[in-house]
Amino acid sequence: MSKIIGVIGAGTMGSGIAQVAAQCGHPVYLMDANVEQLARAKSGLSKSLEKLVEKGKFTSEQKTNIESNIQYVSQLEGLSSCDLIIEAIIEKMEVKHSVFSALEKIVSSDCILASNTSSLSIASIGSSLKKSDRIIGIHFFNPATIMPLVEIIPAVQTNEATINQAVSLIQSWGKTVVVCKDTPGFIVNRVARPFYGEALRIYEEGIADFATIDWAMTHFGGFKMGPFTLMDYIGNDVNYAVTESVFTAFYYDPRFKPSFTQKRHSEAGFYGRKTGRGFYNYAEGAIMPLPTMDEELGKKIFERILVMLINEACDAVFMQVASVQDVDLAMTKGVNYPKGLLAWAEELSLDWVLMELNTLFDTYGEDRYRPNALLKRMVKNGDKFYS
């Protein structure tokens, strides 16, 4: 029999997760404290499925069945029969704690309790439970219906059965699953930080403007969007908050230092597309600035950001956050990187990556640029990530 899935929070992520589960035939209970949000989620789901019918992915009958798989509830009590519940509410620890401890009184003792948190510790969320070996992080990417990656994060309290059940269930939804350690930013939100941070630093040093840095990353790197276009898309408020939280959680490691430029844009309300202005102006009739297409400069910018990304990917492997394969899979399936960073490093040669990082480290003398110990060891021993 199909497992009964509960989702708490019918916002951006929760409604997407509920749709994915309903499309896979599960009975789903979607709960939100705000009844208007439930109504919005219901009509949003209908529109989203209508588009899939138009594209020929589902028939009208299938659409009706999927919609009838979801029950909308405004009380936690409505989730009492669930086998797995994924929480996707506001990113505040104290609110998550109170929801999970209330939830535990309602569900069966073997119901798996998961959080879709992007930045909070799963161990801490689990501490609000009496039976905390059933807590797990199940982290979808936005939009959950489209992005194939799901990071699964066992906490120190989580038992093997919970991990195995979560992995096989999410895989059965057609998602690419990577299992990673309960460390700040998990894989993607940790390894991707230099894509934004180093681009901002290059801008702050006056090396190039936003448009030129974006051009360098799309033209030389093959990234779908440059960092400033992407930050405007994500929202500078959201992206800055993630950077600040990762920086704080890493005990202020300079590798993750947030940027004043992004902070000021966020403070000014220049969030990006959603407010009509971010690093770029999206007002009607506004002219997009053109990049300086200097090939030598563009290549230098791309290489500097890329080696910083590779250094971070090496650190995730070095600190056992995830395997080489999973770090590469996470970046290609979670944020659409054109290649896995460790495979890319190998293509360019690990010696060259280390040499570039050493040059940055010598130039700036900042800890931010220190080459990762695993990379140094691999170069010394002539080892490869994929041999």
Ligand SMILES: NC(=O)c1ccc[n+]([C@@H]2O[C@H](COP(=O)([O-])OP(=O)(O)OC[C@H]3O[C@@H](n4cnc5c(N)ncnc54)[C@H](O)[C@@H]3O)[C@@H](O)[C@H]2O)c1
């Ligand atoms: N937005 C993203 O790109 C993204 C990506 C991955 C993970 N996440 C994580 O997913 C979670 C949700 O993010 P979102 O962007 O969907 O938020 P959102 O603001 O779109 O939705 C949150 C929903 O939770 C509801 N809610 C708040 N408190 C509640 C409570 N106590 N009980 C029941 N419902 C409650 C709100 O009414 C709202 O509808 C966060 O933990 C976030 O870190 C977000």
